Each structure stands twice: as C-alpha cells, then as structure tokens.
Amino acid sequence: MTASAVPSEASSASAAPRGGGVRRSVLRRVAPYLQAGPLALTLLVFLLIPILTIVAVSFWDYDSIRIYPDFVLTNYEELLTSPVTWKTYLNTVKFAALTWVITLLIGFTVAYFLAFHVQSTTWQMVLFLVCTIPFWTSNIIRMISWIPFLGRNGLLNSGLISAGLIDQPLEFLLFSDFAVVLAFVHLYALFMVVPIFNSMMRIDRALVEAARDGGASAAQVVWNVILPLAKPGIAIGSIFVVTLVMGDFITVRLMSGGQSASIGLMIANEISLLQYPAAAANAVVLLAVVLIMVVAMLRIVDIRKEL
Amino acid sequence: MTGTRRGLSFYLLAAFFGLFVLFLYGPIATITILSFQGPEGGLTFPMNGVSLHWFRNLFEQQAVGDFGGSFRRSIALGLTVMVLTVLFSLLAGFAFRRRFLGSGALFYLAVASLIVPSILVSLGIGLLFNILGIEPTWYGSALGAHLTWTLPFGLLIVFAIFNRFNPAYEEAARDLGATPWQTVRHVVLPILLPSLIGVGLFGFTLSYDEFARTLMTAGSFNTLPLEIYGMTTNVTTPVLYALGTLTTVFSFTVIGLFLAGVMILRRRRLRRTGAAG
Numbered sequence: 001m002t003a004s005a006v007p008s009e010a011s012s013a014s015a016a017p018r019g020g021g022v023r024r025s026v027l028r029r030v031a032p033y034l035q036a037g038p039l040a041l042t043l044l045v046f047l048l049i050p051i052l053t054i055v056a057v058s059f060w061d062y063d064s065i066r067i068y069p070d071f072v073l074t075n076y077e078e079l080l081t082s083p084v085t086w087k088t089y090l091n092t093v094k095f096a097a098l099t100w101v102i103t104l105l106i107g108f109t110v111a112y113f114l115a116f117h118v119q120s121t122t123w124q125m126v127l128f129l130v131c132t133i134p135f136w137t138s139n140i141i142r143m144i145s146w147i148p149f150l151g152r153n154g155l156l157n158s159g160l161i162s163a164g165l166i167d168q169p170l171e172f173l174l175f176s177d178f179a180v181v182l183a184f185v186h187l188y189a190l191f192m193v194v195p196i197f198n199s200m201m202r203i204d205r206a207l208v209e210a211a212r213d214g215g216a217s218a219a220q221v222v223w224n225v226i227l228p229l230a231k232p233g234i235a236i237g238s239i240f241v242v243t244l245v246m247g248d249f250i251t252v253r254l255m256s257g258g259q260s261a262s263i264g265l266m267i268a269n270e271i272s273l274l275q276y277p278a279a280a281a282n283a284v285v286l287l288a289v290v291l292i293m294v295v296a297m298l299r300i301v302d303i304r305k306e307l
Numbered sequence: 308m309t310g311t312r313r314g315l316s317f318y319l320l321a322a323f324f325g326l327f328v329l330f331l332y333g334p335i336a337t338i339t340i341l342s343f344q345g346p347e348g349g350l351t352f353p354m355n356g357v358s359l360h361w362f363r364n365l366f367e368q369q370a371v372g373d374f375g376g377s378f379r380r381s382i383a384l385g386l387t388v389m390v391l392t393v394l395f396s397l398l399a400g401f402a403f404r405r406r407f408l409g410s411g412a413l414f415y416l417a418v419a420s421l422i423v424p425s426i427l428v429s430l431g432i433g434l435l436f437n438i439l440g441i442e443p444t445w446y447g448s449a450l451g452a453h454l455t456w457t458l459p460f461g462l463l464i465v466f467a468i469f470n471r472f473n474p475a476y477e478e479a480a481r482d483l484g485a486t487p488w489q490t491v492r493h494v495v496l497p498i499l500l501p502s503l504i505g506v507g508l509f510g511f512t513l514s515y516d517e518f519a520r521t522l523m524t525a526g527s528f529n530t531l532p533l534e535i536y537g538m539t540t541n542v543t544t545p546v547l548y549a550l551g552t553l554t555t556v557f558s559f560t561v562i563g564l565f566l567a568g569v570m571i572l573r574r575r576r577l578r579r580t581g582a583a584g
Binding site for chain 2: 037038039043047051053109134140141144148154155158186239247276286294
C-alpha cells in the first residue's frame, strides 16, 4: 500500500494520468462489483436459489417416505380446493389486519409524542431507547412472559377478581385469538414506532408553525400536515408488521395454545410431517399474497424517497 | 422550538407513552420476579418463597436439554453474523455510492429479503440442502439464513449513514494527497465507526434471537431459541422463567456494552477534535 502511495500521488496531481491510470480506471470500474459481491452472493445462494427451489419443489410429487422430481399440479389443486386453506387465510388476514390497526394507532401516537411533544433531543433519544430495548430480547421469551399475566390464575384475573369486577376468571385471555393479537402487538409495535418517528423527525418544524399561525387547531395540524408527511414511515412500518404477521407461526402456535391456525403454522405443520411439496405450494401462494399486499402498499407511497 | 406550552394534550400523550412502556416491560418484569420462586412455586403468582432454586436447576438438570451447548452455539453464530454483516453491508454501501450494472436488482433483492416470510427462507434452504445432499449445520446453512435477515438491515443503516455523510471530508483528504485506501482508513471509517457498531449490534441480536430462519437450517445441533422453544412445549416449571431472565439479562448486557462503546468513541473523538481546534 505504501509503495503505491507515491506514484498515485503524482498521478492524481496531473489532470489526465497515463500508464498507471489505465490500471486504476479498470480497478475503479470493477470496484463496485467486488464491493457488492459478498452481499449479492449471499442473497443469491441463501435467498434467491432457495425460493426458486421452493417453486420447483411445489410441482414435485411425494409419498409418505420421500419426494420425487416431477411436474404435477396436485399440490396446488389440493391446496386451493380445500376449505381449510381459505379459512386459514381468512384467519391470518384477520390477525394481520387487527395487529396492523392497533400497532398503527400506538406507533403514530408514540412517535408523535416523541417527535413533537418532547422538547429536548436528549430526552427524545432516551425515551426512544427505552422503547427499543425490549426489542432486543428473545421473541419467544417475550411471548411466554404473558403467561403469568394472562393465565387462569394470572395477575390480570386475580386483580380483577379481588377488585370485585368479575367473579370467575376470564378464560379468553390466554390461549385465544385475543392472546395472539396481544402478543403480535407486543412484538411488533416497535416496527411501527421507529419508521414513523424517523419520518416525523424529518418534518420541517416551520411547516407546523405556519399551519398554527394560519389558525389550524392541533388536530388539524396532525391531520393535514403531519399525517401526510409521515406517510412513508407509516408505509414502511405497515409493510414490516403485515409481512411479519402473515408469515408467523410460532406466536400463533404458542399464544393460541394450538386452537388457532395461520398460513405460516400450516406450512410449519406440513414441514414437520415431511410433506415438502405441499408445504412448498403453500409457501408459493403465501409469497404471492404477501408480495401483492406489499406492492399495493408501495403504490400508495414511494419509500425509495425515504432512503 | 415552539415554546414550553404544555397543554392537556402533552399530559395525555405522556400518559399514553407511559402505558406503552409499561406494556412493553410489564410481562418481562413479571417473569423476572417469578423466576425467583421458591422450590415449591409454580408458573403464576403468588410467590411461594424466594430462592435461586430454578437458576441452579437450569444448570444442573440434564433433562432440560443442552442449554450450555446451545448458548455457546448461539453466541458463536451471533458473533460470526455480526462480523459478516458489518463487513458485507459496509462494502456494499461503498458499491452503492456509484452506479453499477444490476444495482437496482440487488437493492430490490435485499428489500425482498426483508419481506419474504422467515419460514420460507427456512424451508427453501432446507429443501435446497436436502436436494443437494448437503447436511444442514448451524455454522453453514443457518449462518446463511441469518445473513438474509441481518444484511438488508445492515445495508439500509449503511445507506442512511452515507446519506448523511459529507463527501467534502473525502475531497479534503484527496486534495491533501491521501490514497483512496488512506482516505477510507483515516477519514471515512473513523466517522462511520459508531454507526457500524450499531450495525454489528443489530446483526448480533437479530441472529441471537432468530428462531424461524433457524428451524430447518440448524441441522442436528440446536441454537438457544430452538432450545427455548423446545422447553416451552414440555417444561412447566419456573425453570423456563429462569432461562428467560438469564437471556434477557444477557441481551441487556450486550446492549449496555455496545452503547458504552459508542459513548466512549464519541467522547474520545470530541476530546481529539477539541484538542485540534
């Protein structure tokens, strides 16, 4: 490195370097490919080729012992003609929609408070960190930590009973759809808070003041100024929450106590039964549905502007 | 700023924020307290004595599973993912500062990596290795699976950093006769370092907690999340909470160390620029 330092210093001084400059301009042109190479290779080998493998295997045949390379449409036929599939999709979309609405309300409110009502930057950062720290612990641990709270003899039930509000423990709190959505909100609310907070921090404060000077009420400022400008953040957060919920299986399995289904869980069950082609067909359909949802959300806002 | 008027809306929003924080921390605090149950205690309140019984139990009882081994594997995997994430996403960040053929496609591939449900990555890699006849391992296929999750995050953070990065520093270095490598080594990297620590922290914790992408890719040896998941289905004692408490304490320690590192770096730089100015 040090040996080449001297000539390159000389060549950069002259406007049109010759000789060594040729090698350098080649290097300059090749450099981005070398730099992006590791990323591209990793994503190719561990994302693109595996997805293509799923697509291929979804047309394969199988019996109880092994899978066979073939081209059959039975996996898709069985999947799409089964009422169980449709019911499961409906249930998954229901989880996604509920989680989306709740996390959006929480995310917007929390981000709005942090961005516009907390005055000092230090406090903003401290409170923001307070929100993000629980995110770094294991999802499974965060899920099971609801058990002593929601259970039959849990904190909530005993609290309500001793307060005289109910005389029987509420059974729907744990191992129910309620518990599933609650856990989703607990796990993914942050995915809404962070991008919305990020968008809101970029809003020029002069716009808010101008609106206020123009006689807008606080609610009008939020609705007509902040909300439209926070849209990219809302879109990014929504994409995260919706795709995470659509593909989830572990939260649904743990929190519903096996009483509720989701597409992810259906795929996981097929995997554990070694019905790989069926799981693959299911996965292809899920991927298509998720992509359609994401494209629809991207049509509303252009997130590339955010980067 | 807009002055110090603190109307009713401020207090309402502050109360909402307080509830949100309680919602985030409450359950974790509950299991932390419950993990100190006495030997006769169960999974819920009331506390039946106070002891470290379940923590000892966690390390003694072999029936629980290979807790130590899975913990070591998760740490090793997390550290490898951390190093590769920082390295690969920083390099790619440099590449994306110039136009190159396929940059758009690579960007969308990275974004797709975030959107594709984890179970599909797991299934895809599992199937691919199955068909090729390669045995999945936690340090091979699981490493790749984790990288598909951590690299896009790393890349997006690096993009954000470079967007805020002032190229005038590089030009100044170049005008003073620095080689490209010297510019990177002495100007760009020191400025990026705190953010790169953030990328590393992200990579480590995402990998350390990743379950779905490890499910079909870890091979015959479990990582910690797989071990914990196994426990949730067959362990009905507070030993589960003890494990939860320990891993949470561990995560918080890692974050604390990283934050302290960033703070020290920032202070050192302030001191240095202060001395120079």
